[in-house]
Amino acid sequence: MVAGVLVTGMLLAAMTTRGRLDPAMPVRHRLPTTVGPYTSTEILYCQSESCAHSFMRDPTTDVAACPECMAPLDTASLAEKQLLPADTEIDRRVYMVTPHQRITVSVVRGGYERRSIHKPQVCLVGQGHTITRQYRVPLALTASPDFELMAMEMDGSDQIFAYWFTDGHRVTASHLSRLLWIAWDGVIHNKRRRWAYISLTSTSTHTDATLSHMKRFIQDLHPLLISPARPASPPAKDNR
Ligand SMILES: [Zn+2]
Numbered sequence: 001m002v003a004g005v006l007v008t009g010m011l012l013a014a015m016t017t018r019g020r021l022d023p024a025m026p027v028r029h030r031l032p033t034t035v036g037p038y039t040s041t042e043i044l045y046c047q048s049e050s051c052a053h054s055f056m057r058d059p060t061t062d063v064a065a066c067p068e069c070m071a072p073l074d075t076a077s078l079a080e081k082q083l084l085p086a087d088t089e090i091d092r093r094v095y096m097v098t099p100h101q102r103i104t105v106s107v108v109r110g111g112y113e114r115r116s117i118h119k120p121q122v123c124l125v126g127q128g129h130t131i132t133r134q135y136r137v138p139l140a141l142t143a144s145p146d147f148e149l150m151a152m153e154m155d156g157s158d159q160i161f162a163y164w165f166t167d168g169h170r171v172t173a174s175h176l177s178r179l180l181w182i183a184w185d186g187v188i189h190n191k192r193r194r195w196a197y198i199s200l201t202s203t204s205t206h207t208d209a210t211l212s213h214m215k216r217f218i219q220d221l222h223p224l225l226i227s228p229a230r231p232a233s234p235p236a237k238d239n240r
Contacts, residue, residue: 019192022193026168027196027198036220040094043094046066092106143226163197
């Protein structure tokens with residue numbers, strides 16, 4: 001009961017928290033080109049509302065505009081950009097080791113507003129997926145010995161989706177924990193930090209095998225995502 005009141009109070013505080021903006025980045029700006037034995041291609045999105053074409057960039061040729069309609073391209077879809085605050089950055093790549101073993105990775109580097117990052121389950125169901133099972137998967141990483149992934153089997157078990165959140169210091173698989181950390185930083189430290197949401201998805205014919213490929217992949221990816229201690233250039237002013 002008391003804990004419930006405390007949690008509710010913290011969450012309410014998180015909704016209204018202002019606080020000093022911490023310039024530290026939760027993860028590096030760009031996803032790496034290679035991760036262990038995997039090579040990757042960037043996913044690009046046409047910025048024309050009527051076209052909405054998305055495709056994997058051919059690394060051997062230069063694409064400056066949408067091949068379908070010549071509109072500008074971006075690493076985030078137009079819908080995502082319209083939905084999310086302007087200081088949110090999205091990077092997405094498909095990693096491949098064989099044509100059949102592919103992992104799509106998406107990094108949302110949030111801005112200073114909580115709504116930069118949504119609850120993943122809400123977005124996935126909104127995109128028409130069904131979540132068949134959901135569970136935490138422990139995975140010891142050098143930098144985070146207590147690391148856990150949230151794993152979801154979607155659309156039967158044809159697709160595995162896994163994610164976690166980090167502010168560069170803390171790592172959690174729980175969206176509620178992320179909100180509580182934001183409230184804690186605001187109320188106790190008068191500080192607002194950027195958070196990142198890292199998600200992976202892979203089609204699957206065998207859940208255990210796919211999950212073990214993903215775990216191995218994350219062990220290689222995680223150290224490459226860790227942000228340098230300080231940003232290279234002074235942070236942009238945030239007037240909000
Ligand atoms: Zn287009």
